[in-house]
Amino acid sequence: MKSLFKMALAGTAGLALLSSSAMAAWTFSSADLVIGFQAIGGTGSTTNLFFNLGDSYDFSQNGSLGTVGNINDDLTATYGANWFTRTDLYFGVFANRSNLSPTFEPGGVDSDAGRTVYLSVPTLTVGGANLRSQFGSSALGTGGSAYAGLRTNLAGFTETAFGDGVASLNQAAQPVEWNNSWSEWNPTPGAAFSVFTGGIQQSFGGAGSSAVVDIQRMTGGNPPTYVGSVLIGSDGSISAVPETSSSVLAIAAGALACLRRRRSK
Secondary structure, three states, X not given: OHHHHHHXXXXXXXXXXXXXXXXXXXXXXXXXXXXXXXXXXXXXXXXXXXXXXXEHHHHHHOOOOEEEEEOHHHHHHHHOOOHXXXXXXXXXXXXXXXXXXXXXXXXXXXXXXXXXXXXXEEEOOOOOOOOOOOOOHHHXXXXXXXXXXXXXXXXXXXXXXXXXXXXXEEOOOOHHHHOOOHHHHOOOOOOEOOOEOOOOOEEOOOOOOEEEEEEEXXXXXXXXXXXXXXXXXXXXXXXXXXXXXXXXXXXXXXXXXXXXXXXXX
């Protein structure tokens, strides 16, 4: 009887641990760089997933982030085992700490003033996307205001039961929050957050073992700059490659190519 009682206690503790894990708060700050996922049809079309890459300014300054997580369990549970080959499944990356004018936030936070936007641009190769058109401060404020509702949602999310750092938003379970969902603000096709024409998302289902987006930083009146890339592998791994790393890799690759040519001669 004692062993059965112990087994019952162990089972209860296990359920409590699972429940605690499922209800764990999802860590998010307003300046964080967030990956959003949406399916525009079929399995999972009423659910968005989110993964936090951390502070956007830190991302742009960090030279060696590498693999930052693996969310295959959540992607499979939400969008099916074939998620990586689905051409109707998209992801994008966005950050905007504040839609306030830089005039009211001198210096900003972490050297990013208000209306500093980080957004993704689809590409086939790391660093290969063309820089987007320049946006003025007013347009970035409009985009930031559109993002504000979603940003408020994110701060109140909980982590999924898989414990891989993912939060989810479901249309049926959270109809009010869905009005500011990733799907609502990223129509496909359409302008992301009411401003960024052509959208900011990459689709899966392409060639290769990873889907890639470049991350570009925008400030009012200044040309966008490339700050790094995010790759999602077919195994669900997420890798972050800041610009400094990609430059070093490119230089190293060029040097290796030259060395090989010399040796061949």
